[in-house]
Amino acid sequence: MRVVPPKSYFQWYKNWQLAWPGYLTLGFIGLLAVAVLSALFSQSDHGIIGFFTLFIDIISDEYIRHITYFSFLQASLSTLAAIIIAIPVARFLYRRQFWGKQYLLKIFILAFIMPTMVSVFGIIAVHGRQGIFNDFFTLFGFERSTYLYGLTGILLAHIFINMPFSARIFLNELENIPPEYWRLSKQLGLSEWQIFTRIEWPIMRLSLPSLASLLFILHFTSFATVLTLGGGPSATTLEVAIYQSLKFDFDLPKGASLALLQLSFCLIFTLFLHRFSNQINLLNALGKGGMRPKASSKTSYLADALVILILFIALILPLSSTFIKAFAQTDFSVLMSATLWLSIKNSFILALCAASLASIFTLSLLLSKRALKDHGIQNVGYHMFSSIGNVILIVPSLVFGMGLFLLLRNYINIFTYGLHIILFINALMALPYMLKTLSPAIDSMAERHQKLCLSLGIKGINRTRIIDWPTLRQPLSRAAALAATISFGDFGVIALFGNDHTITLPMLLYQSIGAYRSADGAVIACILVILAFGLYAAIERLIGGKYVKN
Amino acid sequence: MLKIDNVKLNLGEMNFDFNLNCKAQQIHALVGRSGSGKSTLLNLIAGFETPAQGDILWNETSISSHEPHQRPITSLFQEHNLFAHLSMFDNIAIGLNPSLKLSSQQTQLVNNAITSVGLTGMQAKKPKDLSGGEAQRVALARALARAQDPQNPRPLLLLDEPFSALDPETRLEMRGLIAKIQKDFKLTVLIISHNPTEMLDFADEIILIDNGTVAIQHELSEDNLPAILDEFINI
Numbered sequence: 006m007r008v009v010p011p012k013s014y015f016q017w018y019k020n021w022q023l024a025w026p027g028y029l030t031l032g033f034i035g036l037l038a039v040a041v042l043s044a045l046f047s048q049s050d051h052g053i054i055g056f057f058t059l060f061i062d063i064i065s066d067e068y069i070r071h072i073t074y075f076s077f078l079q080a081s082l083s084t085l086a087a088i089i090i091a092i093p094v095a096r097f098l099y100r101r102q103f104w105g106k107q108y109l110l111k112i113f114i115l116a117f118i119m120p121t122m123v124s125v126f127g128i129i130a131v132h133g134r135q136g137i138f139n140d141f142f143t144l145f146g147f148e149r150s151t152y153l154y155g156l157t158g159i160l161l162a163h164i165f166i167n168m169p170f171s172a173r174i175f176l177n178e179l180e181n182i183p184p185e186y187w188r189l190s191k192q193l194g195l196s197e198w199q200i201f202t203r204i205e206w207p208i209m210r211l212s213l214p215s216l217a218s219l220l221f222i223l224h225f226t227s228f229a230t231v232l233t234l235g236g237g238p239s240a241t242t243l244e245v246a247i248y249q250s251l252k253f254d255f256d257l258p259k260g261a262s263l264a265l266l267q268l269s270f271c272l273i274f275t276l277f278l279h280r281f282s283n284q285i286n287l288l289n290a291l292g293k294g295g296m297r298p299k300a301s302s303k304t305s306y307l308a309d310a311l312v313i314l315i316l317f318i319a320l321i322l323p324l325s326s327t328f329i330k331a332f333a334q335t336d337f338s339v340l341m342s343a344t345l346w347l348s349i350k351n352s353f354i355l356a357l358c359a360a361s362l363a364s365i366f367t368l369s370l371l372l373s374k375r376a377l378k379d380h381g382i383q384n385v386g387y388h389m390f391s392s393i394g395n396v397i398l399i400v401p402s403l404v405f406g407m408g409l410f411l412l413l414r415n416y417i418n419i420f421t422y423g424l425h426i427i428l429f430i431n432a433l434m435a436l437p438y439m440l441k442t443l444s445p446a447i448d449s450m451a452e453r454h455q456k457l458c459l460s461l462g463i464k465g466i467n468r469t470r471i472i473d474w475p476t477l478r479q480p481l482s483r484a485a486a487l488a489a490t491i492s493f494g495d496f497g498v499i500a501l502f503g504n505d506h507t508i509t510l511p512m513l514l515y516q517s518i519g520a521y522r523s524a525d526g527a528v529i530a531c532i533l534v535i536l537a538f539g540l541y542a543a544i545e546r547l548i549g550g551k552y553v554k555n
Numbered sequence: 556m557l558k559i560d561n562v563k564l565n566l567g568e569m570n571f572d573f574n575l576n577c578k579a580q581q582i583h584a585l586v587g588r589s590g591s592g593k594s595t596l597l598n599l600i601a602g603f604e605t606p607a608q609g610d611i612l613w614n615e616t617s618i619s620s621h622e623p624h625q626r627p628i629t630s631l632f633q634e635h636n637l638f639a640h641l642s643m644f645d646n647i648a649i650g651l652n653p654s655l656k657l658s659s660q661q662t663q664l665v666n667n668a669i670t671s672v673g674l675t676g677m678q679a680k681k682p683k684d685l686s687g688g689e690a691q692r693v694a695l696a697r698a699l700a701r702a703q704d705p706q707n708p709r710p711l712l713l714l715d716e717p718f719s720a721l722d723p724e725t726r727l728e729m730r731g732l733i734a735k736i737q738k739d740f741k742l743t744v745l746i747i748s749h750n751p752t753e754m755l756d757f758a759d760e761i762i763l764i765d766n767g768t769v770a771i772q773h774e775l776s777e778d779n780l781p782a783i784l785d786e787f788i789n790i
Binding site for chain 2: 453464467
């Protein structure tokens with residue numbers, strides 16, 4: 006008779022053996038987070054004890070009060086504007102079937118994942134002093150105006166980036182309306198307004214809290230847009246103030262205090278977002294109309310015509326004007342510039358290294374989690390392996406960069422190792438997205454294959470080669486491609502650590518915009534978009550292989 | 556013979572205590588309500604659960620300490636019996652060699668198994684191209700190939716409601732196929748079913764699991780059928 010011994014005192018050793026890559030990654034990230042926080046606290050004006058006086062400063066210090074107020078103002082207005090426009094856009098897309106609708110939906114995703122500096126450039130190309138709008142109004146004898154810079158520009162850019170995203174979320178909700186609702190609406194003879202208030206709005210409202218919270222966080226931590234289009238001290242946010250305190254004033258205590266303040270707000274917002282746990286999925290909307298009755302009233306046609314006009318001005322025009330400007334060029338001398346090629350090289354290094362590092366972190370965490378689950382262990386580490394992503398989401402990249410700067414500046418020449426620090430931060434910032442993409446794939450893989458692999462003795466390298474890799478390569482390719490693309494087009498931490506040698510394409514574009522070299526800017530923006538999406542496609546094909554097609 | 560000797564297991568609030576002898580080369584049907592412990596018993600035999608006490612013996616040799624793949628067993632589950640990205644041939648071959656590097660003898664075994672389950676010519680197909688019945692036939696072919704593996708024969712087949720998702724006609728067809736394979740290749744089969752009446756003309760023995768233990772174990776014959784049904788109804 007066999008009696009299984011009681012639980013071993015060396016359970017921890019077994020846990021370690023099963024999941025050491027995950028524990029190492031977790032420990033590393035945890036230690037780094039503590040070190041960064043300590044650096045921020047020790048350098049700030051307030052220290053740990055006086056941390057809460059930071060909030061008193063919001064009231065007493067006019068500068069902090071103003072930038073906090075403006076951060077909230079622009080984030081609230083941007084969120085409101087993006088959502089208010091997205092509602093009729095989603096309804097239009099749901100109730101009208103037309104040629105090119107699928108392409109339009111693809112453009113919606115493009116606008117969201119496009120490098121921010123390119124979006125900003127597109128907005129300037131339309132609304133700037135030399136932009137299409139001003140060109141158009143001068144035909145009627147109007148003076149060229151500079152309405153773009155300040156709150157207007159920030160709102161226009163945020164609407165361009167996040168309105169299509171919001172519209173897709175709403176469209177996804179509309180597509181989930183059961184067909185019985187439409188049969189009922191036909192039977193009851195509901196008007197378009199009644200359809201909106203009784204059927205569509207109650208469904209769209211479901212995703213409103215999570216969508217609004219997410220947009221608010223994105224707008225509150227928006228950096229490149231505010232830096233480029235803010236136009237001066239009156240339109241400065243906390244995120245930009247952190248950058249200015251380090252880059253221009255070199256006032257480290259003030260920068261550290263602002264970073265802590267920003268971190269506190271982000272913590273509160275993320276907790277708020279966490280309350281609305283319903284998932285929002287950008288890729289779900291299919292663009293199929295379903296059984297909705299045709300909207301044939303004059304008012305509905307008029308409303309949809311207005312939507313098309315808004316879409317044209319807010320989305321299509323900025324998107325196309327970058328390319329039009331670039332291809333209308335006669336001066337391509339920027340292509341001969343050594344700085345351009347250096348920035349392309351640096352951007353590729355950053356993107357590929359950050360994506361590789363993020364993939365290693367993600368796989369270490371998730372495969373360790375699976376190993377523990379396979380053995381029925383659900384300890385603290387098990388839960389932390391996937392939730393570490395939420396912790397990282399709280400910390401804006403600029404705050405993390407500020408912390409690392411303070412932490413390392415006494416030991417190394419920060420600007421010599423700028424690229425290393427940026428790729429490391431970019432890898433960490435990509436981690437939440439990668440965890441979110443890969444976690445369901447690994448969970449379902451474990452659920453489907455675990456018993457079968459156990460019973461057939463498929464383990465070790467055979468399991469990795471024959472079972473796990475073919476199953477994981479597709480989701481991994483998408484996650485790694487997204488991480489690389491985001492890193493390639495990111496203009497965040499590079500603003501802190503960049504210099505003439507540590508320069509990337511988004512930074513070069515920023516410099517062109519700043520120096521009013523719009524011709525060069527158009528070419529750089531085009532190169533940036535083409536290379537970013539080329540990189541995405543290449544990584545997806547290389548890692549995903551033939552299985553991508555399935 | 557398969558012997559479950561005083562095997563005890565505790566899963567949350569549920570206690571299991573099994574004692575059972577199953578003759579080799581027969582079909583044993585496990586029936587009982589949901590949550591009674593049928594799947595747990597198969598998991599214990601297959602090695603997916605570790606008993607707190609007791610022993611499991613196959614032909615008087617203890618297999619309790621063996622890893623699942625070292626036991627003389629092949630399991631067929633309700634779903635996920637095949638790897639979606641592997642071809643039908645590879646799905647069967649992986650049962651003989653996890654590295655998929657087969658000897659010529661093993662390749663022959665796989666081909667024979669495919670013929671036995673009536674899927675000749677479909678070797679290259681992926682699971683997504685197969686019907687539910689065909690997919691379960693592939694899993695059965697793998698069990699067959701493993702049972703005939705001269706280096707490591709696994710003559711014990713555990714079926715955890717493998718046909719519950721199939722239509723009645725295919726289910727009947729699959730039961731016929733299992734009965735034929737069991738006879739031809741002298742397998743010992745333990746099959747879980749929610750429908751005892753389906754088992755009456757199929758199994759050699761019927762075992763009722765109730766509340767984590769073996770409540771009734773009877774050989775099936777036309778003579779004792781009414782008595783067994785009475786006993787079932789009483790429980």
